[in-house]
Amino acid sequence: MTTTEWITDIALVLIVFRQLREGRLDLKTFLIPLGIVAFVAHTYLDSVPAAGNDLVLIGALMAVGAALGIAGGVCTRIRVAGEHLLIKAGAVSAILWVLGMGARMGFQFWVSHGGADNVVRFSIAHHITTDQAWVAAFVLMALTEVVTRLATIFIRSRMVNGRQAQTTAATHPAPSLDRTA
Template sequence: MNTTDWITDIILVLIVFRQMREERLDRKTFLIPLGIVAFVGFKYLHTIPTAGNDTVLIGTLVAIGAALGVAGGVFTRIRSAGGHLLIKAGAVSAVLWVLGMGARMGFQVWVDHGGADHVARFSLDHDITSGRAWVAAFVLMAVTEVVTRVATIFVRSRMVAARQPVTAVARPVSSLDHAL
């Protein structure tokens, strides 16, 4: 792992701590995590291998990412106060986020420090054709986790907003109103 890899992985792990304090739900709530995974996808995802059981590996990790993302979004508190939506990642959401992002980082560190032979043997035994399949699987897992978490939060925020009572907006009285 190079310095950029470390910085990117650490930012992805730490982003949840920013959300553990309650703050206003706005565009940056969605754009920052999506921007980070767009960068990660652009930097690391050059191809999606489909030979052998590569798609099974990729599909499995994408499914895990989706499950972690939806669960993380469900365990994020969203409430309305003062006409604004507020968001706060709960402990379960934070644990799920760190588990998903940390597992990817831990896997890379393990591979770089002695685990490569185990991964190669596993890949050979299970017809995974290349290291690119592992890269694609883990990058797509991260992207899926972020996108499903953000999408879950977005849907839940619309549901919270829809439950808020509609208040009448005062309009100026016109001369036509006085004539009636």
């Protein structure tokens, strides 16, 4: 693994640790992880191979990424404090995030330290045509995990905001515009 790969992988893992401390849900919450995975996709995703069972591999790892992302987003606490939404990744969310990002990092490390022959044998046996299929599968898994986690957090934040608005309206009704009373 190159220094850039290590830095990128570690940055992706560290994103969730930033959210273990409760902080304001803002644009940075979404842009930083999206920026990192966009960089990874741009750097490593040359193509999406479609021969043999390449798409099966890619789809399977994207499904794992989606499941981890949705579960991580659901396990992230979102609450209202004054006029702001606050977000805090819980232990389960952090574990799921590290599991997904760490699995990719672990696979890269394993392949570059003696596991390549096993991957080649598995690829031949399962009709995976190129190493680019593995690259695409893991990059798209990470991208899918990030996007689904952020989408889940975004949807949940809108729901929390909506409930807060309903509660505020019920406890503080708007003044009547009827002047005849």
